[in-house]
Amino acid sequence: MGTLGSIKLALNALWVNKARSLLTLLGIVIGISAVVTIIASGEGVQQFVLGQIQSFGTNVMAIVPGGSEGERIGPPAAVMGVTVTTLTIEDAQAIANPRNVPDVVEVGMASDASQAVVTGREGDIFVTIYGVSPAYFSLSSMDFAEGSGFSEDDVKIANKVVVLGSTLKEKMFGDEPAVGQRIKLRNYRYRIVGVLESGGSIFGIIDLGKFAYIPVTTAQQLILGVNHLSEIMVRVTSEDRIEAARADVQNLLRERHDTTDPKNDDFTIRTIKDALQMIQLVMGALTLFLAAIAAISLLVGGIGIMNIMLVSVTERTREIGLRKALGARRRDILGQFLLEAILLTLIGGLLGFVLGISGAFATAQAGGWAFHLSVAAIVLPLAMTVFFGVVFGIYPAIRASRLDPIVALRYE
Amino acid sequence: MAAAIIQLKDLTKSYGKGLAETRALEGVNLTVNSGEFVAIMGPSGSGKSTLLHILGLLDKPSLGQYFLDGRRVDHLSENQLSDLRNQKMGFMFQAFNLLPRTSALENVELPLVYRSGLRGAKRRQLAELALAQVGLSQRSNNLPNQLSGGEQQRVAIARALVVNPQVILADEPTGNLDTKNSIEIMEVLSRLHREGRTIILVTHEKDLAAYAGRVIQLRDGRVESDIYQGNQHPLTLAATWAP
Known part of the structure; x- marks a missing residue:
């Protein structure tokens, strides 16, 4: 047939x-x-x-507090929602010292995040306050639409200055310039020194435009009442130097934290490669x-x-x-x-x-x-x-x- | 003298083994010549269905030889038997066995579907010709359930004819029909006989056997009698049935 x-x-x-x-x-x-x-x-x-990951750059690594099981793949404690207090500003400053880590280019810091409510033109806005150091912006590929952010000196003296995300700025000031204005977060008034470019979200869920960034020391002292960090970001000279730098940072932190056995590490280093993996x-x-x-x-x-x-x-x-x-x-x-x-x-x-x-x-x-x-x-x-x-x-x-x-x- | 188209030599068919062995056919010798109209009769259990299945190459004998058109066929493979059935046999069944939801024409075409190298147009042409021979050209597009019992069996006759068979095997072809339709079918068969077709008819009705020129009686798997009845004209029988 x-x-x-x-x-x-x-x-x-x-x-x-x-x-x-x-x-x-x-x-x-x-x-x-x-x-x-x-x-x-x-x-x-x-x-x-x-x-998304590659937009952060391939010569960047992040250090988060708390060890992680299973070498580079398992989640560190901080990601699982446990507060670990082992990472400090002094650690970050030590990493930033070229004598300790020769390949270092810049080091950024971030504190834990906290929430606040501000009054916008059309009602209350929930703001996420994040304490960072100036290098955090460049390390996260964030550009300024207005102003230029705060300086290392602002961090040193825990100045009350703030950088606004684009959404937040627009809801509060519309098209008018925001730099030089002041806003009240929790109990203190902050001077606006910069506004970030619009765009940016964490996998389309969390709108980075609703963040308010203040110096990391200010966040620790005035809002969180702690002296530890949630993240240290490090940029090294090039992608090929990242493994060498990782080893340097690892040795440095073990020495500073009096750890000899790698199993007892109280920090976790992540590179883009780890993240990809x-x-x-x-x-x-x-x-x-x-x-x-x-x-x-x-x-x-x-x-x-x-x-x-x-x-x-x-x-x-x-x-x-x-x-x-x-x-x-x-x-x-x-x-x-x-x-x-x-x-x-x-x-x-x-x-x-x-x-x-x-x-x-x-x-x-x-x-x-x-x-x-x-x-x-x-x-x-x-x-x-x-x-x-x-x-x-x-x-x-x-x-x-x-x-x-x-x-x-x-x-x- | 017409050529022998079918020759059975000492044919035996048994089922089971040892003590449980039963013989459906035992030592059957039979020769059917080309152009004969043979009726096989016998009570149920006499082996007439088994004989028809073996003659139709649907079943194989246990012992003995079967020559079809001079060629021994009792030891052939399943595929060879399929091809022989397709080329040399025309089947008619008591229940017509037409495919439902399939037109009369397509039903007649069915055997040709299993013949390689035959194009659709040629198949249709042959099927139309066969339908014309049984007077159903007008009904070629009808489905079986739109036809009367007699018409359905005529479609089955056309399906048997379409392969230009050497033997037409009819298994109780009027078993499901009323008297009028039965006569109609027997008329078609005897006309085909007059035209030179070889027909083997299995029946248990004496009246139908009367259409045949030769009646073979089976009993307990053996040929009990084999009688040539001469040329009794079937129409006289039709008259006795008529209301």
Whole structure:
């Protein structure tokens, strides 16, 4: 029989039981759409995250308080929400000394964050107050739209000056210049010395424009009442020097903190490379998780297909008997039912593909990353559906092909 | 003298082994010549269905030899038997066995679908010709459930004819039909016989066997009698049935 005729025959058989075919397809539809979404979104998210991280520069490392298990990959205590008080301004100053760390270019500091409420033109604004040193702005690739920020001297004397995020500035002053004005944060009035360029968010969730940056010493003394840091950022001369600098910083801090056993480190050093590694690890785990869901869905869907094909073979026993009596060989019958199973999964795969692409497009729009359809996202699901069609269609098809025509012809 | 199209030599078919062995056919010798109209009769359990299945190459004998058109066929592979059925046999069944939701024309085309190298247009042309032979050209696009029982069986005859078979095997072809339709089908079969077709009919109705020129009685797997009835005109029988 011609290929076209076979396909027409198979489609006819599926069309006769439209509702049943459609319900059978659901598992495949969900599975394939999950696969497509994973592949299509995964790439977009990865590009997006890598881009964000690389904007910080590849010659930068961060030191956070508290040790971390599992060398460079496990989360340090500070990230897990535990306050660790082992990192100080003196530590940062020691790192900044070229005699200790020859490759150092600049060192930035940051305190813990705290919250305040200020009165804007259209009501109250929740502000996150962050104590930093001047180098923090350049280390974080933040540029000034107005003014130029505060100086090392402001840090030294714990001056009451502030740099505003763009959103905050706009809500308080509109288009008018803000530098030179004063705002009240908690109980003190601060002189505005700079406004940051707009833009910037932490993965699209936290708006950096609502931050108010004050000297790190001011934050420690007037707001937090502590003398430890939450982060020290270090820029070194170049990307290749980062591992050498890491070792220098590590030795310096161990010496300063009287630690000999690396297991007892009370700080964690992270480079961009670590961050990339971590992100890839997280992405990998997430992808694996979604892939597992997709695989289970495909498996269930595939078993559904096998089930419905077995039902179909039983229902059409007489038809099979007749075809064999009239000269169909085993492989004709096998081909007929296998083709039916493959077409069934292929239709499911197609529906799932459309659904998955739409899903990936929607998440890309919502997440703000570029929608990108790769060859893998098209070929892999297609290959998978054909594969599943064959795997789950072959058993019913073999059953059909082996029917004894005498028995089959008399089947009621 | 017409050529022997079918020759069975000492044919035996048994099921089971040892004490449980039962013989459906035992030492059957039979020759059917080209152009004969043979009726196989017998009570249920006499082995007539088994014989028809072996003749139709749907089943293999346990012992003995089967020559079809001079060629020994009892030891052929499944695929070879499929091809032989496709080329040399025309089947008719008691339950018609037409594919539902498939037009009369497509039903007639079905055996040709399993013949390689036959284009769709050629298949359709042959199927239309076969339908015309049973007088159903006007009904070619109808589905089986839009046809009467007699018409359905005529479609089945066309399906048997379309392969230009050497033998037409009819298994109780009127078993599901009323008297009027039965006569109609038997008329078609005897016309095909007059046109030179070889027909083997399995039935348990004496009246139908009367259409055949030769009646073979089976009992307990053996040929009990094999009688040539001469040329009894079937129309006289039709008259006895008429209301």
